[in-house]
Amino acid sequence: MPDINSGPKKEITPEMWGEVDQIIDKYKNKPGSLIPVLEECQYVCGYLPMVLQERISKGLNIPGSTVYGVVTFYSFFTMVPKGRHTIKICLGTACYVRGGKANLEVIQNQLDIDVGETTNDLRFSLDSVRCLGACGLAPVMVIDEDVHGLMTKEKTLDVLEKYK
């Protein structure tokens, strides 16, 4: 059972709550509204923490258990806030055989998070992907929009340092 109350938190600002309530109002009493509401709220707040799920549950009068079920079913919903920077490690075949996995482990140890998680200081989120189409540069890591190729363990850590 994941502990939903620990882990990094990103504040939902009063402006965000305002938008959330507008979204809920817009969809209220319309059937099939849960998924679009979750999508739009995640877009506004970046993630779907329990406080937000509870607000949506009350607002749409949909049971909290159903909301949670839907959030955990679809992979595009997340209950973890995104960090300022998103690291994507490629684990496609080419990258994998040339040490992508080892680079990932280095990052996991350094930042103390797993794939799909965010550091407590909200600096990094970590994801893995399958082939970024840059196999020539394998192993490849992408941070935000920047592609970093031919990574080694040492280089990986150096590159991270550039993102504050």
Next chain:
Amino acid sequence: MASENIITINGTEYPFEPNETILEVAERNNIYIPTLCHIKGYTPTGACRMCVVEVKGARTLLPACATPAARNMVVETESERVVKSRKINIELLLSSGHHNCLTCEANGNCRLQDLAYRYQVETVRFPETPSKYPAETNNAMIIRDFSRCIMCGRCVQACNEVQVNRAISYGYRGAASKIVAIGDLPLNESDCVFCGECVQACPVGALIEKPRRFQARNWEESVVKTTCPYCGVGCQLDLHIKDNKIVRVTGTEEIPPNYGSLCVKGRFGYDFVNDSERLRVPLIKKDGEFREASWNDALSLVAKRLEDTKSKNGPDSISVFSSAKITNEENYLAQKFTRAVIGTNNVDHCARLCHASTVAGLALAFGSGAMTNPIADINKSEVILVTGSNTTEAHPVISSYIKRAVESGRVKLIVIDPRRIELTRFSTMWLRQTLGTDVAWANGMMHVIIKEGLYDKEYVESRTEGFDELKKMVEKYNPEYVSNITGIPAEEIIKAARLYGNAKPASIFFAMGITQHSTGTDNVKSMANLAMLCGNVGVPGGGVNPLRGQNNVQGACDLGALPNVYSGYQQVASPDAREKMEKAWGVKNLPDKPGLTVTETVEMAGKGKVKALYIIGENPLVSDPDLNHAEECLKKLEFLVVQDIFMSPTAKLADVVLPSASFAEKDGTFTNTERRSQRVRKAVDTPGEARQDWEIICDLSSRMGYPMAYNSPEAIAEEMNSVTPSYGGISYRRLEKKGLHWPCPTEDHPGTPILHVGQFTKGKGSFYALEYIPPAELPDKDYPLYLTTGRVLYHFHTGTMTMQSEGLNEMVPECFVEISPEDALDYNVKQGGMLRVKSRRGEIEARANISDKSIKGSIFIPFHFAEAAANKLTNAALDPIAKIPEFKVCAISIENI
């Protein structure tokens, strides 16, 4: 053409009805098709695919539970392909998780085990994948063992569609799938209300009653069907017994009123039966201390003291409190004993404190003071108006009927309640009235209905009287005027009036929020007015439906545990009725003057007019209003006998305490809120020397010179039915399978689910033109807040039964003061902080619970707890007709400590 609706199953042709599924046709014709996920009567989910069958011409196997029968369909239920598919399915289920039958409670009653046996799945071809999730065992009621869960989803459907508690759902995906509560929290931190519907629905051992774990396997249990001892819904339940102990309780399936559903009290609240604190021997108080005594000594003493009191001060110096907890037979005997042996009409019971105003009000309006329609009629209404009833907590199984009806989209719900109760989440409209202004909003609605011509003119004309006075009276109750009194916006009154007025039929449900007022009888008459105005009485799906609090409060009233009537509401003042009873009982000179009520008895005890009191199974020292005063009064009695199953606060005051039997230890009948008489059956033996209430009364009566010799409750029932017209045909034989609604005058009468069809019991229904009268006490400078009292789901009445249960106590361990976030801010109250609550009559201390259920200016306190008895605060102002106290409104102040 219907004759063409023929389907072939396994080579035989069967006719089918439109909309029937293959499964339904098969079951009707005793053809076996295994199911795991399907719940009868609810939308198929198609989750398990165990019910697949081969349909000629179809490419794939089809689930029988979800496939409608069609003309010329040819179905095979056990073809090679079908059997192979089922086998693989079973193997997959067995390999996911840990299905060790040896230590599983479901062993012997598990659908997966049954299927493995039937389809001869001996070895599992796939490797066992252990569950990702550890078992949840942190509450005292339900164990969730995810390693045994086959993800059939029956629990989800049971929770969301049957009980409509909406606490659990499917979570995660693929191999990680799990049944989750909100936030995947443990059940006791979620929205779960522990009704246990999911446990009963689970086809395997994934959901188990915790008290049962390692205590009993299915074949070691014997099962006794009986009636729930808590609220007036009268759920039918099966007690599972091992070694003279209840090991679990399940709802009896397929019969009314509950069709297998129960609430947390009915399912998990049975610990009291086997509690070590149960009274086991008679006790006599000597020099202020109780000493154990023999039955002979105890009863001789009681007989002697009662006789002495009678000869010295006359029969009217003695009163008897009968009980809404004991059986019909026992209530009949208690009033017979009071009238025929003691010679007074001073017999009453706690209905005085909850529904006396209902009985009085509806008797005046219709001629009969009970729920007019059966529970099942909820499905036939177009609009349901619920007021003064926190149905989800006080009558949970009825609330499920209402929630299901609303969720189906057929029924609209209007809630009129000062608190934001759970039902407001389901309602089309929620009107929030100021406490004690019910006559006003009802007049307001009728004003609109009459003005807009929405009332049923023909009905009013032909079936009622007093319309012109009513019309004149409500003339001035225009929406603005009413809005000023009630605080409900004028446009909402208009909207609600139109909603109710346009619906055909519409029904009204109410409980203590209407009755427990100094204007309780007026409030009830107002409900009757509103219903008659729209032609809603005497029709299916309509009615005025008071929800009775105690399991047998209806029966206690019906069988004459009231000071003014014999059984069947035959007036003691009527010479004919007296003569009839004198003949039946073989006595002369039955008293003709109506006796004292519960509240009057307490008062008269204080004044020294009532000298001796015999209390059967009641606990006035927690349930009465203005407790400090009540205690002083009872202490003035010369002689007090209490017959109970526990040493209650009232019993402590007694001179003699007589140990009696709980519901699980006796035979008899209870009559539920919808006037349905149902059997109570003995499942275990009484502890120690405790005896059944009827035996004690008979023994005492015999000692007082009036021998009562019945060899069983059934023998009492025969006499009782012979003198009670409305029960005349309710024999035990007919109650074997399910209950019967009174009036049921003869053996061949089918019972009467709906009252007042075609004609009111009293002929024409009477409208009453009523002025709004404010509550007896209103907030002022010194006591600036309103207090209202009521129940919580997890406890019952004065808690003598529920507070013995670990599970129930865990959920609500102590009293609390529910306060709105706004008031909390104003008074600087912290969540969980201790508060002192004061009224003009007393004070109590309890923790604050800040909740948006309460509304600014009103505080709510449950009345169950003796340590912080809300009734030290409440006002004993009485309704002038019904003598019911005003529990629902008084003025208080709060301070932090």
